[in-house]
Amino acid sequence: MKTQVLGPAQENLQAAAELLRSGQLVAFPTETVYGLGANAFDKDAVLSIFAAKDRPADNPLIVHVWCREQLKDICEVSETAEKLMDAFWPGPLTILMPRKESIPLEVTAGLPTVAVRMPSHPVAAALLKACNVPVAAPSANRSGKPSPTSARYVYQDMDGRIPMIIDGGDCDVGLESTVLDIGHGKPCILRPGGVTRDMLEKVLGEVDVAGSVLRPLQQGEVALSPGMRYKHYAPNGQVVLVEGEEQQVVGALRRLCEEAAQNGHKSCVMCFTEHAEQLADCHPFDLGSIHRPEETARCLFDTLRRLDDVGMDAIFSEVLPPEGIGLAVMNRLGRAAGFHSVQAEDILRD
Ligand code: TXA
Ligand code: MG
Secondary structure, eight states: OOOEEEOOOHHHHHHHHHHHHTTOOEEEOOSSSOEEEEETTOHHHHHHHHHHHTOOTTSOOEEEOSSGGGGGGTBOOOHHHHHHHHHHOSSSEEEEEEBOTTSOHHHHTTOSEEEEEOOOOHHHHHHHHHHOSOEEOOBSSOTTSOOOSSHHHHHHHHTTTSSEEEOOOSOSSOSOOEEEEOSSSSOEEEEOOSSOHHHHHHHHSOOEEOGGGSSOOOTTOOOSSGGGGSOOSOOSSEEEEEESSHHHHHHHHHHHHHHHHHTTOOEEEEEOGGGTTTTGGGOEEEOOOTTOHHHHHHHHHHHHHHHHHTTOOEEEEOOOOSSTHHHHHHHHHHHHTTTOEEEHHHHHHO
16 A cells, blocks of 8 residues: 655645545644544444554544534543533543443443543644544554654554555654543543643642553553553663762763663663763763753654664663653653663662
8 A cells, every 4th residue: 555645735634534534544643643543433444543553452542523512422521521621622631431332342442431532733623624523543653662753753654554644743742642531530640641630630629640650560450541551662772761869860871871882782871951961972862951841742752763763772861750741751751661760879889
């Protein structure tokens, strides 16, 4: 299959909408990451998403809408859900709601809830409006790869597997949406994203964060969100997180990187802009400013992909406090590292 990459002109969106309505797949930009869309009412179209991504069938998809009208055929909307939509839609918040019959079980992997969001990206909104069916769309990467934040990465993963990619430039948030469970007592963040815990608590009162956000699932622990079970976002090289006081971290990064190089590894560091000069001979990959975690969010997946492109096999990274958007960053970075971390002072003491 030939994969066309087209800009977001209205006629291209019309062509993409036609494809979607006829049961085919289209990749499109959203404010978080690129999505790989199919008509959510069409079981066979939905199944072809799993095939194109090599995605396990037990990992459910997010359904995208452009207006709330569409929800009447998708899910039951509670008062809490309405409040959340008033506050955060369109935007990077996915809400779990009881599924209606017209959404095939293939979308929800057999679960009684369906995940729904209304993206704010103008190209996503225009495409969803043009096709006017709800669109099931996971991130447009091959399973196990970082989510794509530009059309170039979608092409890398999906060339020959889907007919069309709409190129809307780089994604603004850079990490996937917040997934929120509101069906089990206190609301619970299953996956942190651009809508932060603080923002949600202003609207809902206290909000929990699933334990597995900042650590691996424990043996026998049930994944509240099936996606948490899978190894995600991992580059081919081993990532190690280095924690501690700022200047000690810089020293430890240098030592770890040099030692790994001496042992024959292709080693590098991921560090904040403010430390790049001090680490100039450690092959620094820039994570943005230490004072602007949204920059780290925006560039993280791009950085993880570039590490693979140059074949780095030992990667030492700075960390952020797990607050605000930093929680989403540390969830993705933690999983990229298999939650492998060391203390800077221990490294410098040895
Ligand atoms: O920002 C995003 O959310 C992007 C863009 C394209 O919208 N989409 C995205 O989809 O990241 P995906 O499939 O890569 O991640 C969906 C996550 C998975 O972790 C999945 O397990 C969880 O949402 N999920 C979906 N439906 C669920 C449900 N009914 N219950 C619990 N978790 C669910
Ligand atoms: Mg994904």
